[in-house]
Each structure stands twice: as C-alpha cells, then as structure tokens.
Amino acid sequence: xxxxxxxxxxxxxxxxxxxxxxxxxxxxxxxxxxxxxxxxxxxxxxxxxxxxxxxxxxxxxxxxxxxxxxxxxxxxxxxxxxxxxxxxxxxxxxxxxxxxxxxxxxxxxxxxxxxxxxxxxxxxxxxxxxxxxxxxxxxxxxxxxxxxxxxxxxxx
Amino acid sequence: xxxxxxxxxxxxxxxxxxxxxxxxxxxxxxxxxxxxxxxxxxxxxxxxxxxxxxxxxxxxxxxxxxxxxxxxxxxxxxxxxxxxxxxxxxxxxxxxxxxxxxxxxxxxxxxxxxxxxxxxxxxxxxxxxxxxxxxxxxxxxxxxxxxxxxxxxxxxxxxxxxxxxxxxxxxxxxxxxxxxxxxxxxxxxxxxxxxxxxxxxxxxxxxxxxxxxxxxxxxxxxxxxxxxxxxxxxxxxxxxxxxxxxxxxxxxxxxxxxxxxxxxxxxxxxxxxxxxxxxxxxxxxxxxxxxxxxxxxxxxxxxxxxxxxxxx
Numbered sequence: 001x002x003x004x005x006x007x008x009x010x011x012x013x014x015x016x017x018x019x020x021x022x023x024x025x026x027x028x029x030x031x032x033x034x035x036x037x038x039x040x041x042x043x044x045x046x047x048x049x050x051x052x053x054x055x056x057x058x059x060x061x062x063x064x065x066x067x068x069x070x071x072x073x074x075x076x077x078x079x080x081x082x083x084x085x086x087x088x089x090x091x092x093x094x095x096x097x098x099x100x101x102x103x104x105x106x107x108x109x110x111x112x113x114x115x116x117x118x119x120x121x122x123x124x125x126x127x128x129x130x131x132x133x134x135x136x137x138x139x140x141x142x143x144x145x146x147x148x149x150x151x152x153x154x155x156x
Numbered sequence: 157x158x159x160x161x162x163x164x165x166x167x168x169x170x171x172x173x174x175x176x177x178x179x180x181x182x183x184x185x186x187x188x189x190x191x192x193x194x195x196x197x198x199x200x201x202x203x204x205x206x207x208x209x210x211x212x213x214x215x216x217x218x219x220x221x222x223x224x225x226x227x228x229x230x231x232x233x234x235x236x237x238x239x240x241x242x243x244x245x246x247x248x249x250x251x252x253x254x255x256x257x258x259x260x261x262x263x264x265x266x267x268x269x270x271x272x273x274x275x276x277x278x279x280x281x282x283x284x285x286x287x288x289x290x291x292x293x294x295x296x297x298x299x300x301x302x303x304x305x306x307x308x309x310x311x312x313x314x315x316x317x318x319x320x321x322x323x324x325x326x327x328x329x330x331x332x333x334x335x336x337x338x339x340x341x342x343x344x345x346x347x348x349x350x351x352x353x354x355x356x357x358x359x360x361x362x363x364x365x366x367x368x369x370x371x372x373x374x375x376x377x378x379x380x381x382x383x384x385x386x387x388x389x390x391x392x393x394x395x396x397x398x399x400x401x402x403x404x405x406x407x408x409x410x411x412x413x414x415x416x417x418x419x420x421x422x423x424x425x426x427x428x429x430x431x432x433x434x435x436x437x438x439x440x441x442x443x444x445x446x447x448x449x450x451x452x453x454x455x456x457x458x459x460x461x462x463x464x465x466x467x468x
Binding site: 027060132133 | 181184185
C-alpha cells in the first residue's frame, strides 16, 4: 500500500531503539542530521561522491545521502556519535589523532566510519586500504595520514 | 525535487505499477537533479531476489543482490568480480544492486543538467552534446538524437560472458540475451532498454566461462571514476588456436559494444602478439567520432591490444 505523508520507522541507532516519523523522500542523512540532531554525519556533495555522510547500516558502510530513511526501517545504524567518547575514543579515532589525519575535519567522521568498515573487511595491504578508501575525499589532502591511521589499526 | 510515495513490495505482483527502487544510488541522484520525477516508489529489496545460486552450467544472480556481495561470492566469475570492484566506491557497492547497475542512466552532462537540452531527459529538446561537450560520447551506435554512452562496467563483463537477463512483466517471465537487452537511441533515446513499462529484472544468468578473461578499465583517475573506456575479453583456446572470442568495449556506445571485427580476426589464430596486434588494429572499425572523443579511437585500439595480451 502506498503511504502518503509522514511514516513512522524504528532504528537501532547507536545501540538504542529510536523511533521517528519521516517523509518518503527524506534521506537517511537528513533524518540523522535534521530530526535526530546527530550532526557528526556530514552533508558534503549529497550525491554519493565525497563520503562525508558515511555511516554503518547493519555493519556495512554506506553513503547515507543516497538512500531513503524508509529503506532502513528496523536496521541498526551506527554513526560517528556511536563509536567513542572524548574520554574513550574508538581505536581508529585515537589513531587519527596520533597520525594528524585531518585538516579542517569536515570529512573526518565519514573517513573514520568508512575506515572502521574497511578494517573489518580485512584489507591485505596499504594499497588495498588506499583503494578501499577512494569513496572518501579529503579536500585538505590528509589522505596519506588517513591511510597511516587505518593501516596502524588494521595491523599493516 | 518532487515528492513521492513509498511502499515496500512483498511480492512481485505488488511491485508492478510504481517506479522500482532497490539500492537507489542512481535513482536518488537523478531525482535530486530533476532528471527523474517518480510519483510512487516501490522498494523491491524485500523481494526474494537477492540470492546467488549455482547450477551445472552457470550462476544465477538475483536482481537485488548488492554489488559487494556479488563480487565476493566464490561462484561468481572473476571477470564479473573484477568489473564490479572497478566500479564506484566501497560504500556505493554496498548499496547498489546488479539489476540497478544494468539500468543506470548515462553520465552525459547534458542529461544531468536540467538547464541544458537533452532528448533522453526531455524528448524533443535537442541534443546538446553533438555540437557541445562530447568527450564522453559514444563512438558507435549513436544517433542524431542522442550520442550518450552507457557507463556500466558490469554490463560489459556480462556481455563478454553471454549472460542472460531474467525479466518479469505483465505477460509473465521471459529471458533475454544481454546482447538483445539494450536498445540503440534512434529517434527515441528516452528508452535505454527493451524493458516494457512495468517489467522488472529478476535475475542475471551467467554461463560458466570457458576461457581466459580480463577486464581492463581506463579512467581519468585511478579509482572511483567512470570509464573513459573499458574492454572485457573472453578467449577460449584449444590446441593452441583461438576458437571463441568475445571482445566487448564499454563507455563507447549506448550499450556494451561487441567488437565483432576483432573477434573475427582472432578466430583460428594462435594467441600470440602478432594475432593480437592484427586484431586490435580493427577495434575501431565503424567508429563515428565527434570532435572531443576522437582520441578514443587510438585509445580503444591500444586498450584492446593490452587486454588481449594480459588475457593470454
């Protein structure tokens, strides 16, 4: 049945159940930022090209700008807010700090969420990480340090 | 951006009638720029069409299987895996489906610019690319109405393997060879494929490859970029002689483009450098270049020669 107007959905958001009501055309990114106020996930190009909006859905990295919120009813969504705290950063967040893996920081949440998924994909080499991270752009050119940080956590 | 309704189909019957959405990675881009204006989206990702099953003579991939899952499946031919892994980014491959990949629209900048003329996006508005920017335009199969090229890597690999497309429509299921699936623009470039309204791709059958294969993709940058052109090669050699060849070029036509002259030049020859050089020399036979894409003539010959050499 076709639904008009707003539709309720439930997410497991950063480990906790979360309900929201969205328009059919709301992207997952817009839901996260505009309604749930999780603004760590960034809107860069809004066309899937820059990777700043990368989140994990059921453990897989996706660009949240190119998917409708309603496509993820019942899914487990993990954003940058869900992986660490200032006192207890995620190991990859700590590695980004050690390696100075950022310039302005706008792309960093997406880089880290993408990097976490790449590490889970068991990259075989530093080149494999480089290739796997091609969906995350850094306007400031921090890519070598980003690769260093991911490689360190991946044990490469 | 127009509004639309959204429904999730639980059965094939429920799915027919709306605009299908699966991974959404192409459709939502097109919607954001006004090149697609769906009224009623039907999400088909809950249909039982995500499986990958093997049989004695090949593998059947469900239409909504995600590219990343297909690429890592052990029963999927290496040529297909290589073409997928050369496509898009890790994030996009986790979302995009094989059916959606085959149905992605052209990257022609006129198609993707609401302010510019494009017969494919707005019938009878004219083709801006013919006399404008046409670096990415087709060398083969274009018409005065449209010179756009098809951007899929996967489709090129599938064409080299003689894959078949399973389709469900109002009259029931049918199966089309991929060679018969796409249509040339002619004077109706708004239609990319032979799908009738309401027809849905349900799966892709790939016969088990019999020979050596390679996918060569030439890009303007090393990763996460569409092809300037690509070449898929499938060569079967028996007793030192090439007995079957499929040489298909991508991003040079409105569909994966079989290079029949190259194939004919290879049959009956030994798989050696002399054969490959002679065959590659006819790779651009029949090409009709435009001012900005004529460099692809030389590039195509060289890419075919290199791909043949790497496959052998």
